Amino acid sequence: MMREIRFGIIGCGLMGREFASAAARWLHLTGMRARPRIVAVCDTNPALMGWYTDALGPMQVTTDYRDLLANAEVEAVYCAVPHVLHAEIYPAILAAGKHLLGEKPFGMDLAQNRAISAAIAARPDLLVRCSSEMPFYPGAQKVVEFVRSGAVGPVLEVEACFLHSSDINPEKPINWKRMAGVNGDYGCMGDLGMHVLHVPLRLGWRPARVTASLVKRVETRPDGKGGRVACDTWDNATITCTVPDAAGDFPMVLKTWRIAPGEANTWSIRVLGMKGSAVFTTKSPRQWQWMRYEAGGSQGWVTEDLGYTPLFGAITGGIFEFGFTDAIQQMWAAFVDELAGGDAQGFPCATPEEAAAHHAVLTAALQAGTSGQSVEVCW
Structure with missing residues (x-):
């Protein structure tokens, strides 16, 4: 049993x-x-x-x-x-x-x-x-495998994003995520930062310095009682990191946006390199894109339709589509598998060390965004 x-x-x-x-x-x-x-x-x-x-x-x-x-x-x-x-x-x-x-x-x-x-x-x-469920999409796993295989070569740039438009309506009633006293001064970075940093940190990309553009567009929101209260958290953050690497430092851009016009709830990872590149976005949940190239050779993206190919096997046929509720269940499968003595199929949920590392990045980003300066990340 x-x-x-x-x-x-x-x-x-x-x-x-x-x-x-x-x-x-x-x-x-x-x-x-x-x-x-x-x-x-x-x-x-x-x-x-x-x-x-x-x-x-x-x-x-x-x-x-x-x-x-x-x-x-x-x-x-x-x-x-x-x-x-x-x-x-x-x-x-x-x-x-x-x-x-x-x-x-x-x-x-x-x-x-x-x-x-x-x-x-x-x-x-x-x-x-x-908790961090988005990397459990099959396309995200393909990007991770591609990078780990060495197919990217020297990295040119990494971009990781979590974009949604849930706050674009200024008449949306306030909730705790829009209150610095409950959410924290990170604002959107605290709620979405682990999502964008999970894969980069798992792949060993630890920023040395960051700059950040922090955007606050909605100053007050309805309190649900006929009045208005301060909405004092950052709405959007774009963090630009310098990542040390043996082949040469490279930029990494992290976007945590609560006001992203046209985006319902989009997570994406893009890695560009000298030998190969790979990208996945939840806008196309059953596909990922990649390319490999030789010096002087042609360059062209290959789009692969993955269907339902999760880390942990399921009854769903491979021709069908993977979605958010599947990602949640796969994340939980990884946690339960570890509890039962397994290795989470080689991809555990985000670790406490990764959570601590993402705090180091967000702390530097908050300082950089409020000061307008480049800030060293204190590991």
Whole structure:
């Protein structure tokens, strides 16, 4: 019988429901070492939790995360709470002896991330990973494989983007991601930075210096009560990095935009090199593009239609299309596989070290964007 790993969820909003849905559809995957079962949920808003019990049956329901952590049945926790709460709740999860998959950015600033990192270091017996689902698209994996194979040669430029237009309407009511006191001073970088840095950091590209253009276009938003309140986070950030490399330094551009006209929710990675190039975007979820070239030879992009070719096997036929809910489930499959003693098919979820590294980049980018200067990244 397949091993069952019992999970609690702290934070029952959008992403908590995505995990619950992925767990309920676990029979979609094939050849798994283990499966998750949700046995407890927690949120300060009781109205959110009825969806879980209706869909998944009886379980512990609480508005106090401490009660969930005291539940001996819970082995691992998925935590999806506002950034300001990470430094309180993540260490508490680890102190309770629970494995953790936490939402990015693992603390609303560098100081909070260091406190979380210390709590992680104190519990080496526990598996801790950071949520970042987009690199689990088959096309993103193809780009990673292409770079790792050496096909790119000396790198000319890397661009990684996460673009959406959710904030283009200035009349959209305020939420916590638009409040610096809850989201953090990073603004859009804190919410989207792990998405754009996951693959670059995994490939060993650690910026030495950064400049940044930070854009704030919406100063106030409706408060939902007939008034308006300050919207004091950065809307868009374009970070330009200098990445040291044995073949010569190269630029890397990172875009985290909440106001990107025409973009519903687009993640992309583009790597250009002297011997080969590769690109993937979720706008074309079943395809990736690549080229190889010799000195003096022709250059032309090849577009390969990948279909449904995930890291972890599934019942879906290879001719069909991979989507966001599949990426979420693949990320969870990687976490569960590690918990069950596997290697996540060679591509684990974002690690605490990568989360800490992305804080180093974002801290420098925030300083660069507010000062107008080039800033060294402090590793």
